[in-house]
Amino acid sequence: MLSPQSAIPLYQQLKDDLREKIKTGALGPDERLPSERELCAQYHVSRMTVRQALAELVNEGLLYRTHGKGTFVARPRIDQELVRVTPFESTLRSKGLRPATKILGSRMVSADYEMATALAIPLLSPLVNLTLLGLGNEQPVAYYSAYFPEKIGHKMVEAARLRLSQGVSFTTYDLYNDLPEVSPARLTQSFEAIAADDRLAEILQVSPGKPLMHITTVVYLEDGRPSEYRHSYYRADMYRFHITRPAK
Amino acid sequence: MLSPQSAIPLYQQLKDDLREKIKTGALGPDERLPSERELCAQYHVSRMTVRQALAELVNEGLLYRTHGKGTFVARPRIDQELVRVTPFESTLRSKGLRPATKILGSRMVSADYEMATALAIPLLSPLVNLTLLGLGNEQPVAYYSAYFPEKIGHKMVEAARLRLSQGVSFTTYDLYNDLPEVSPARLTQSFEAIAADDRLAEILQVSPGKPLMHITTVVYLEDGRPSEYRHSYYRADMYRFHITRPAK
Numbered sequence: 030m031l032s033p034q035s036a037i038p039l040y041q042q043l044k045d046d047l048r049e050k051i052k053t054g055a056l057g058p059d060e061r062l063p064s065e066r067e068l069c070a071q072y073h074v075s076r077m078t079v080r081q082a083l084a085e086l087v088n089e090g091l092l093y094r095t096h097g098k099g100t101f102v103a104r105p106r107i108d109q110e111l112v113r114v115t116p117f118e119s120t121l122r123s124k125g126l127r128p129a130t131k132i133l134g135s136r137m138v139s140a141d142y143e144m145a146t147a148l149a150i151p152l153l154s155p156l157v158n159l160t161l162l163g164l165g166n167e168q169p170v171a172y173y174s175a176y177f178p179e180k181i182g183h184k185m186v187e188a189a190r191l192r193l194s195q196g197v198s199f200t201t202y203d204l205y206n207d208l209p210e211v212s213p214a215r216l217t218q219s220f221e222a223i224a225a226d227d228r229l230a231e232i233l234q235v236s237p238g239k240p241l242m243h244i245t246t247v248v249y250l251e252d253g254r255p256s257e258y259r260h261s262y263y264r265a266d267m268y269r270f271h272i273t274r275p276a277k
Numbered sequence: 278m279l280s281p282q283s284a285i286p287l288y289q290q291l292k293d294d295l296r297e298k299i300k301t302g303a304l305g306p307d308e309r310l311p312s313e314r315e316l317c318a319q320y321h322v323s324r325m326t327v328r329q330a331l332a333e334l335v336n337e338g339l340l341y342r343t344h345g346k347g348t349f350v351a352r353p354r355i356d357q358e359l360v361r362v363t364p365f366e367s368t369l370r371s372k373g374l375r376p377a378t379k380i381l382g383s384r385m386v387s388a389d390y391e392m393a394t395a396l397a398i399p400l401l402s403p404l405v406n407l408t409l410l411g412l413g414n415e416q417p418v419a420y421y422s423a424y425f426p427e428k429i430g431h432k433m434v435e436a437a438r439l440r441l442s443q444g445v446s447f448t449t450y451d452l453y454n455d456l457p458e459v460s461p462a463r464l465t466q467s468f469e470a471i472a473a474d475d476r477l478a479e480i481l482q483v484s485p486g487k488p489l490m491h492i493t494t495v496v497y498l499e500d501g502r503p504s505e506y507r508h509s510y511y512r513a514d515m516y517r518f519h520i521t522r523p524a525k
Contacts, residue, residue: 037387037401045390088474089391106469139285142293143337153285205524213524220520221354222470222488222513226336240470240488240513248524265470265488272468272520276453276461276496 126165157182374413405430
């Protein structure tokens with residue numbers, strides 16, 4: 030239990046104890062914590078101490094609050110390494126989630142200003158738009174809307190259908206492995222935190238206004254031509270992105 | 278004006294026209310757009326066409342909506358390159374914003390579990406916590422809370438005060454340039470989209486619940502020892518982060 034004689038402040042001891050319970054699984058993902066009153070009684074500490082400990086654990090992302098329902102243990106976020114692209118399948122499995130992919134649709138569109146600029150092609154060029162939903166334990170975790178020049182796009186859609194029929198999960202990025210004649214050399218990405226609008230909220234099954242990570246990617250081939258323009262939206266409570274880089 | 282005979286759908290022509298006006302400055306940042314009804318009259322298009330064009334421009338981040346007040350032109354986001362660290366001063370100036378830094382506080386704290394783990398030091402080690410507010414045109418854009426081992430921390434606080442007295446804007450990262458004996462070699466960063474809690478909302482002057490980009494950074498010196506553990510919070514409507522990387 031906590032020690033009032035310690036140099037470590039009580040709220041910090043409480044934090045460390047709760048953190049340990051989350052780490053060891055004594056408190057599981059989405060499990061409701063005892064009420065503030067119960068925690069006070071259980072740890073023999075004041076309401077203030079409990080509040081400070083919970084507030085900081087919420088801030089650090091280990092707990093989350095649902096209005097009127099209480100405080101819950103957050104599910105650990107999916108860690109996505111930014112420097113190397115890791116397959117969707119193994120990224121999710123490493124977090125103990127069963128990965129799955131749904132093809133939401135594939136259709137022909139005409140390049141608007143934004144797509145034409147990104148893909149360095151004339152306005153109104155025909156593009157293939159492939160939309161995918163990434164799931165973990167049957168819950169949507171990421172939504173991808175990718176635009177390809179026509180030729181590559183048709184191959185991508187075929188590769189996606191084949192993977193689906195084989196029951197393998199994937200993102201558009203994984204599909205390049207199935208097309209040996211299309212070899213991506215580099216990509217540019219931009220990261221923005223956004224609030225889910227009604228459409229994205231419905232797709233990702235979150236409340237409108239909830240934060241999402243919006244990543245815009247352009248993939249380039251060896252010869253410098255862009256092969257894909259993609260918008261990806263990740264549930265902010267499920268994903269964290271990582272990078273290691275030189276300081277200068 | 279728009280051409281109903283064109284192969285380009287009307288909503289897309291309207292989008293392109295509005296985009297052009299934003300790009301050339303004919304519609305300035307935070308300027309209110311005419312109402313849907315006015316846009317219908319002005320462009321001779323249906324309400325549906327106007328709605329689709331506005332919805333997509335909101336989605337692309339060029340416009341934003343304020344409930345009950347209308348649709349406004351978004352301020353272009355500050356582009357932060359991820360591969361090279363760029364100084365706060367020039368990053369903001371390149372966006373036409375007057376940069377400034379406020380020191381919110383500096384204090385001694387004892388390392389909790391999280392800080393001790395990140396900085397690879399014993400629990401309760403003394404740390405210096407320096408908190409800074411980055412401003413653009415007097416508006417808060419980013420909030421930094423950095424933890425340093427004691428010795429480095431005192432030098433950092435001194436360097437921050439010196440920069441402040443010289444009227445130069447900075448982040449903790451810029452301060453390394455003022456300490457030739459402390460040379461960062463690499464850093465790890467994680468990116469999360471979060472919703473602003475009450476405290477962060479007040480500091481950054483946004484409504485609670487609004488999306489923020491939360492970046493957690495550990496800076497490492499040449500000898501592998503961590504020199505800094507930092508939480509940075511960026512207004513999501515002001516910042517976009519960029520990376521270019523090889524595809525394999």
